[in-house]
Amino acid sequence: MTGRPRRAANVVRGELPDGEVVVSVTGGTQALILNSVADAVLELCDGSRTLAEIAQFVRETLRAPADTDVAGDISSVLAQLQRAGVIEA
Amino acid sequence: MKRTIRALTTTVAVELADDLRSTSLAELLLAGYAEADDRPEIAYRLYRDGVIYPDLHDDRVEDPDDIVPMFELDLYQQVAWRAKPGWLLHAAALEHDGGAYVFAGPSGAGKTTLTLALMARGWRLLTEEMVLIDRELAVHGLARPIHAPLDGPQRHAIPASWRQHEYPMRVGGAVVRSVITQPPPRARITGALPLRALVRLDHGPMLSEAVVSLQPHQAVPRLWDCTLRRDADGLAAATTILSLRPAHELRSASPAGAVAQATAMTRELAG
Numbered sequence: 018m019t020g021r022p023r024r025a026a027n028v029v030r031g032e033l034p035d036g037e038v039v040v041s042v043t044g045g046t047q048a049l050i051l052n053s054v055a056d057a058v059l060e061l062c063d064g065s066r067t068l069a070e071i072a073q074f075v076r077e078t079l080r081a082p083a084d085t086d087v088a089g090d091i092s093s094v095l096a097q098l099q100r101a102g103v104i105e106a
Numbered sequence: 107m108k109r110t111i112r113a114l115t116t117t118v119a120v121e122l123a124d125d126l127r128s129t130s131l132a133e134l135l136l137a138g139y140a141e142a143d144d145r146p147e148i149a150y151r152l153y154r155d156g157v158i159y160p161d162l163h164d165d166r167v168e169d170p171d172d173i174v175p176m177f178e179l180d181l182y183q184q185v186a187w188r189a190k191p192g193w194l195l196h197a198a199a200l201e202h203d204g205g206a207y208v209f210a211g212p213s214g215a216g217k218t219t220l221t222l223a224l225m226a227r228g229w230r231l232l233t234e235e236m237v238l239i240d241r242e243l244a245v246h247g248l249a250r251p252i253h254a255p256l257d258g259p260q261r262h263a264i265p266a267s268w269r270q271h272e273y274p275m276r277v278g279g280a281v282v283r284s285v286i287t288q289p290p291p292r293a294r295i296t297g298a299l300p301l302r303a304l305v306r307l308d309h310g311p312m313l314s315e316a317v318v319s320l321q322p323h324q325a326v327p328r329l330w331d332c333t334l335r336r337d338a339d340g341l342a343a344a345t346t347i348l349s350l351r352p353a354h355e356l357r358s359a360s361p362a363g364a365v366a367q368a369t370a371m372t373r374e375l376a377g
Binding site for chain 2: 031034
């Protein structure tokens with residue numbers, strides 16, 4: 018993904034009892050379950066950050082080990098969110 | 107003939123004018139709905155040349171066979187849009203031991219086949235098409251007749267004693283002929299019932315027969331595509347309901363397998 022991902026305007030969000038988050042878009046057929054990291058990534062998608070900047074933020078916040086492919090994982094999450102229409106690239 | 111019916115949670119007045127040529131079809135379409143005695147929220151008039159809709163728009167048709175299907179389509183859109191808050195699903199619902207079992211799935215998932223098979227085993231029909239689960243976990247069903255393809259296997263599962271009527275529907279430019287059938291009153295139930303369980307139907311020749319319990323985080327995505335009001339309120343209702351009542355996925359390779367699995371599942375839930 019290139020550009021600065023932005024959360025779509027018509028996102029709907031719910032919470033399950035175990036703390037997981039479910040997101041979709043109004044009228045969308047797909048609902049995605051997000052763990053806390055994916056939920057935080059979605060929050061960072063405000064149109065001001067690139068994928069690299071989001072990855073850097075997550076890496077620092079989570080203190081991820083150096084050999085963890087944070088950017089790759091986040092790219093995968095963003096691709097899923099984009100396919101479901103939850104973010105726009 | 108004039109009737110005031112309860113369609114899901116909406117009170118609807120319907121007038122069948124004396125000059126309507128498809129009166130028997132229209133009467134059968136309406137036969138399953140309970141009478142309502144409160145003020146109608148919307149009103150229709152079906153007459154020889156067309157349908158007068160709730161907004162008073164008079165839609166005249168060239169083919170009188172189009173009148174009842176046009177009315178039916180608009181009625182379902184109106185009642186879905188007006189349904190009280192809750193989770194609105196494209197699903198069948200049947201009563202067993204006083205509780206409602208909701209079987210959700212897209213068109214072709216096996217709702218009609220399973221519905222007919224379970225009714226043959228004494229389950230009562232709440233709806234074969236549209237379900238509203240409200241915030242009190244009560245299940246409401248749209249009491250439309252069962253629709254079956256004219257030459258499909260579901261048609262052969264309809265008991266000969268049930269009232270049936272050929273039903274022409276225009277799909278694109280072509281007319282697709284199916285039948286609608288209305289089970290006798292003893293085989294139907296109207297009104298709200300407590301939700302016992304939600305079941306996602308999944309069938310295919312390569313699937314192993316199984317009923318799989320779904321946790322809420324699995325159930326929401328599996329049932330979301332069967333949701334008719336896919337908005338923030340719908341999602342909130344779905345997450346709440348799935349946190350409070352069990353959900354399952356019923357996988358089957360054949361209609362007989364689906365019935366066996368559904369029967370076993372209810373025994374387990376009752377036990």
